[in-house]
Amino acid sequence: MALSPLNQRRWRNFRRNGRAFWSLLIFSVLFGLSLFAEFIANDKPILIKYRGDFYTPIFHFYAETEFGGDFQTEAIYRDPEVRCLIDSGGLEQCFDDPEGIIAQIEAGTFEADGFERGWSVWPLIPYSYNTSVDRPGAAPLPPNGQNLLGTDDTKRDVLARVIYGFRLSILFTLVVTGAASLIGIFAGAIQGFFGGWLDLIFQRVIEIWSATPSLYVIIIMFAILGRSFWLLVALMILFGWTGLVGVVRAEFLRARNLEYVRAARALGVGNMTIMFRHMLPNAMVATLTFMPFIVTGTIGGLASLDFLGFGLPSSAPSLGELTLQAKQNLQAPWLAFTAFFTFAVMLSLLVFIFEGVRDAFDPRKTFS
């Protein structure tokens, strides 16, 4: 798709804003990587070769019996027995001395009947966000070679949780911001375009709506329906859409008396077409200016709910929960540092990007 000259100019302006452009690059790389978190931090291998066949445990369910084990349940790939079974091609001896056999296989000195060399490719971090780390000592454990950022107070790898938590925060924000903006823009457009009684009534409804204590509603709904990601998304949208209404409404109130809108009406163009083809593109700049506040607000909202313990289920990889743990375990400063830097980097990048977008859309701003 070719960019219109206007958009080309905006892109040029954005490019010229070094801070925003580099923030966008860094953020894209980080977010792109986190989208493939399963391949970076997981307690399952990416690829297994077992008796001449390839297996992809990330995508498929394999029972332990497939690798010559005893249980019908999913193979626990981190167990020495399972690792030994895979490496050796399913030898019975693995149940007696798995570690010894693995060591021999790796040294290349193992010989036995029915031995067939197998291998597995592991992600960089061999833990998922909910894997318990098998390390001696009392949690939280400090960073070492095995857990680069240490573990939290239930012995889960902090780095793995940060990667998944980053992705969850961003996706949550994208969904909530996207949906809330759509509803907000639509509601604001209707109010601003038609004005009059409709506007008056809706404004009062919105005033009452935004005065509702959303935290209580979230706690009550969680108590009734149980905690879940999508319920939280729905509730955040339910209370978040009012943010944009005012801006869009004001833009539409202003634009509805402009001459090109009148000209469109004189052509017999329908109301919806006028609203969304003629007026909305011009209201978008004001809307975009507001976006960074909504995005950072949503990330902050999710984190604070988690921090208070009213957010996502406790197994979910949540940065807010990490912050809560940091507060409860002051003797483990790596938790606090990790949480702080993750939030600082994430929010700064987003704010810089949106600042650049806003300036690029500003027709009065020139860049030399």
Place this chain on the structure above:
Amino acid sequence: MSLLDVNNLKVSFRQDGQVSAAVKGVSFTVDRGETVALVGESGSGKSVTALSTVSLLGDSAIVEGSVRYDGDEMIGASENKLMGVRGNDISFIFQEPMTSLNPLHTIQKQMAESLALHQGVSGQAARDRIVELLTKVGIRDPQDRLDSYPHQLSGGQRQRVMIAMALANKPDILIADEPTTALDVTIQAQILELLAELQKSENMGMLFITHDLGIVRRIADRVCVMKDGEIVESGVTTEIFDNPQHPYTRKLLAAEPSGQPDPVDMDAEEVARTDHLKVWFPIQRGFLKRTVGHVKAVNDASLKVRAGETLGIVGESGSGKTTLALAIMRLIASEGGITFRDQDVRRWSTRELRRLRKDMQIVFQDPFGSLSPRMTCMQIIAEGLAIHKVDPHRAPRDLVAEVMTEVGLDPAAMDRYPHEFSGGQRQRIAIARAMVLRPKLLVLDEPTSALDMTVQVQIVDLLRDLQRKYGLAYLFISHDLKVVRTMSHNVIVMRNGDVIEMGAAEDLFENAQTEYTRELIAAAG
């Protein structure tokens, strides 16, 4: 030595890494007690020249050359020095009296600010001085006006206040940037008279910027004609007008709409008529919103227009001429009869009205505001095609190309955005948007008043051609009687919502019945 001496002034603007020159080496002088006019069409760099004399341009401007005020170099002067000169020695009057005054402050407060700043006058002394100034610029009952807010004054009064503010510090030079363009013709004449009078009595130098040669002839001692950032000709006003040397000056002087509308067939079909049309807006007061009166925007207007005929509607701003046109197009509610091609359309529903839209189109005054800035020329023109299913067997692009050629635009420019066209071209796009539907009636709401004179002439010619070709009926709304005279068969004159005079154009111009019409004709020159 002259009071203001501009020597080889160059101004260019940086944008998107490119530098574009706006003023390319301009030299002129202004002496005490004389009026110098800078004339040129939009984009010729006349305003930029004026603003750069006291460094009022933004950061993106690069100014070179020399501007000397009373021997002192202004370009590159310190901000402190410039602030002392601005508003004190060199004062400005801008075009838009609506926006040059702060709507939240009273007249007294705004004027006192400048007095306190440059003269340190305050309290009763300042008040007396303000009253004196307001009297000088011809504001009646200045005592009562001190606590007025800008919106309580008319456009002409606001411009008088602006002039009073400019005079407050007894400036040596007054720079007036199109000070009368936004005003009605009769008010224009008064303001020009006032400026000329003040310039004499205060013995100021005046730099007068305008695109209107009629004004130049009336007010200026010397004139500089600007084109594309250069002064192409300068000299004493009478000489330039009597004996222009440069072809551009000749073109400007010749650019006056001329000619006559084509005669209409006696048995031409009647396209639209109104019977006692009224548009009254209720004034509501109090908690229960009782209607205590009406603003009579249009009061009892009866008119008719036939195919191939132009009905001119003239009047000053606020006289209800645009409201009348919008009511005929049923874009606003009204009372009384509206007949369009023998059908009573006043009670038609929204759905039925859509059929009407095809036959009735409108072209607005502002070619910048009436085109959606985020749609291409093609999208803008083709929008009506899909709604009204005009010629559905042909590709919209072909139809758009055809109509663009017809209005004198290059079809190759179809995919450009409005901001890439000039004002005249945009007005052509607006005309193409209306014409593509092949309407029977075209409402032209001041279609030429935002355009340069040379472009105005072209648009008038285009409109006459289209009328001849398609037998269009025009409702031509304008405050510019010269244009109306060249376009219209019949004319109605409106004032405060009332039709005060109507008749055949020739009769009306030669033999006006009311004082008001005579005043309008006289002011138009």
